[in-house]
Amino acid sequence: MSITQISVFVESRPGHLTRTLEAFAEAGIQVRGFCAGDTGEYGIVRFIVDRPDAAMALLAERGAAARTSEVLCARLDDRPGALARAMVACAQAGINIVYCYSLAATCIALSVKDIASAEAALADADIDLVDQAELARVLAGATL
Amino acid sequence: MGTPMPAPDQIDFSALPIYLPEVECTSRERIRAIQLAKLIEQVGYTYARVPWYRDQMDALGVTPADIRTLDDVRKLPFTDKSALRETFPFGMFAVPMDEIVEMHASSGTTGKPIVVGYTAADMDVWSECIARLAQMAGVTAADRVQMAFGYGMFTGGFGLHYGIQRIGGMMIPAGAGNTERHIQMIEDYGTTTLIATPSYAMHICEVGEKLGFDWASSTLERGLFGGEPCPPRLKAEIEARMHITCTDNYGLTEVMGPGVSGECLAHRDQQHIAEDHFLWEVVDPATGEPVAEGEMGELVLTPLDKRGIPVLRYRTHDLTRVTTEPCACGRTLARMQKVRSRCDDMLIIRGTNVFPSQVEDVIGRIDELTPHYRIVVDNEGGLDRMTVEVEIKPEAFSDSFEEMSAFAREVAGKLRNVLLVTPVVRLVEPGGIERTLGKAKHVDDRRR
Numbered sequence: 001m002s003i004t005q006i007s008v009f010v011e012s013r014p015g016h017l018t019r020t021l022e023a024f025a026e027a028g029i030q031v032r033g034f035c036a037g038d039t040g041e042y043g044i045v046r047f048i049v050d051r052p053d054a055a056m057a058l059l060a061e062r063g064a065a066a067r068t069s070e071v072l073c074a075r076l077d078d079r080p081g082a083l084a085r086a087m088v089a090c091a092q093a094g095i096n097i098v099y100c101y102s103l104a105a106t107c108i109a110l111s112v113k114d115i116a117s118a119e120a121a122l123a124d125a126d127i128d129l130v131d132q133a134e135l136a137r138v139l140a141g142a143t144l
Numbered sequence: 145m146g147t148p149m150p151a152p153d154q155i156d157f158s159a160l161p162i163y164l165p166e167v168e169c170t171s172r173e174r175i176r177a178i179q180l181a182k183l184i185e186q187v188g189y190t191y192a193r194v195p196w197y198r199d200q201m202d203a204l205g206v207t208p209a210d211i212r213t214l215d216d217v218r219k220l221p222f223t224d225k226s227a228l229r230e231t232f233p234f235g236m237f238a239v240p241m242d243e244i245v246e247m248h249a250s251s252g253t254t255g256k257p258i259v260v261g262y263t264a265a266d267m268d269v270w271s272e273c274i275a276r277l278a279q280m281a282g283v284t285a286a287d288r289v290q291m292a293f294g295y296g297m298f299t300g301g302f303g304l305h306y307g308i309q310r311i312g313g314m315m316i317p318a319g320a321g322n323t324e325r326h327i328q329m330i331e332d333y334g335t336t337t338l339i340a341t342p343s344y345a346m347h348i349c350e351v352g353e354k355l356g357f358d359w360a361s362s363t364l365e366r367g368l369f370g371g372e373p374c375p376p377r378l379k380a381e382i383e384a385r386m387h388i389t390c391t392d393n394y395g396l397t398e399v400m401g402p403g404v405s406g407e408c409l410a411h412r413d414q415q416h417i418a419e420d421h422f423l424w425e426v427v428d429p430a431t432g433e434p435v436a437e438g439e440m441g442e443l444v445l446t447p448l449d450k451r452g453i454p455v456l457r458y459r460t461h462d463l464t465r466v467t468t469e470p471c472a473c474g475r476t477l478a479r480m481q482k483v484r485s486r487c488d489d490m491l492i493i494r495g496t497n498v499f500p501s502q503v504e505d506v507i508g509r510i511d512e513l514t515p516h517y518r519i520v521v522d523n524e525g526g527l528d529r530m531t532v533e534v535e536i537k538p539e540a541f542s543d544s545f546e547e548m549s550a551f552a553r554e555v556a557g558k559l560r561n562v563l564l565v566t567p568v569v570r571l572v573e574p575g576g577i578e579r580t581l582g583k584a585k586h587v588d589d590r591r592r
């Protein structure tokens with residue numbers, strides 16, 4: 001069980017992220033979560049959107065360097081310690097989280113090398129995992 | 145229609161036109177005889193009519209009578225761009241102004257432009273040279289040729305226009321700019337040949353693709369390029385995406401304009417020089433002494449029958465090498481390697497000579513990159529710093545900072561192996577490097 005993440009290569013210059021976001025807005029694509037990382041020269045921006053296929057088609061049309069990958073999506077309980085619990089579950093199973101970021105509401109996206117074993121570790125800890133279809137329901141009304 | 149030429153070894157050259165076979169395919173001996181007769185006459189003409197040259201030759205103690213062999217050209221003074229600039233506008237003209245039928249000027253990036261004037265005979269030579277290179281690319285009277293150069297003072301527009309008409313081809317004088325209109329005209333008028341700078345042709349290609357124009361089924365068969373150097377990788381990309389065959393020619397406003405040499409389809413990296421109109425030399429740029437045949441050096445040109453403004457031994461500052469071996473296309477005129485760098489393009493970075501063409505070669509061999517690049521040189525704390533901006537192709541993006549940084553280091557390493565200077569490599573998103581419509585601007589030297 002995983003969801004689709006879109007990564008876009010952008011230059012670290014004013015306005016470069018804006019152009020992608022405006023294109024999404026124009027096409028009515030809802031951004032459910034994102035994280036932007038930067039080396040000072042170029043950046044990689046990662047998105048969770050409601051319609052990944054439409055977003056990828058749009059990016060390809062614009063000639064952008066973009067690709068999809070699968071990440072896990074965990075829905076956390078809305079109480080103190082919920083994030084720690086998810087991290088501990090992965091750590092105890094020896095799973096290295098490459099990067100992780102929160103979506104709108106109490107969902108986090110986790111990038112790991114081995115999705116299946118991370119999924120098992122989180123499920124064992126009773127952490128709620130969400131797939132693409134469910135994400136739409138969970139995050140209805142939470143667009144960034 | 146819309147089918148690129150096959151590989152050179154599969155072309156039936158006997159089926160392709162040659163504009164002036166009695167000159168273009170003659171023996172080397174006869175070419176040299178033509179050159180010598182014209183050189184003797186041209187030096188006498190120049191000495192008698194242009195005070196600037198008379199003063200220069202007098203100062204060197206050389207008279208027209210000293211020119212008895214082709215090698216004697218070395219006794220003559222060199223001409224640099226500055227001579228034409230200092231005598232602005234008409235100081236080098238050899239005929240009364242009423243014999244001049246057309247004038248052009250080169251873009252003066254610094255100071256005054258270079259002004260050139262043509263007599264009717266000069267125009268005749270010029271259009272003949274263009275007719276030759278157009279036929280090297282296969283243009284005939286049946287072709288519809290769309291001009292995407294600007295007309296105006298620049299020599300490219302009118303020069304090509306007259307040469308195409310000389311063959312009987314139909315000119316479509318669209319002019320520069322308005323890319324969508326160009327594409328519409330290709331479709332409406334059944335254009336077979338496009339005249340453009342390679343970077344503008346690429347732009348037309350990309351705009352057409354975005355509009356959903358099907359280049360494969362269009363009537364367009366070829367591109368005649370000029371106005372800026374055409375990197376092989378860019379040419380190959382245009383040929384593949386527009387389904388056309390592209391050639392380019394070489395020339396300078398100071399000695400005529402486009403048409404000094406042109407690319408045939410047998411050797412795609414070389415151009416046949418119109419040797420009956422231009423005497424070529426290749427010299428060491430530092431000493432001015434000739435290099436051995438086939439060696440790289442600065443091209444020096446003496447137009448042999450230029451009447452409006454005679455020019456002796458013009459220093460082009462372009463680096464090339466020349467071969468006189470016969471060509472598979474049937475022509476015997478010497479071939480110069482396409483100019484990839486200029487003596488004055490040379491960047492000196494921490495004491496090392498660096499040519500942008502070297503960067504271009506390295507970039508061209510890396511599959512993950514587009515052919516577009518930009519070099520920025522600045523100075524940080526007294527040390528030269530060279531940054532090379534390169535565009536990654538969309539499919540080469542890896543979604544990992546580690547991998548992207550490792551790739552940038554790998555590109556820097558490949559550049560260092562060739563340049564002997566370690567550059568900073570900056571990865572830029574696809575389309576992030578500006579496509580210029582005129583001269584491709586590859587270098588930004590901020591030290592000046």
Ligand SMILES: [Zn+2]
Pocket residue numbers: 408409410411416471472473474475
């Ligand atoms: Zn040839």
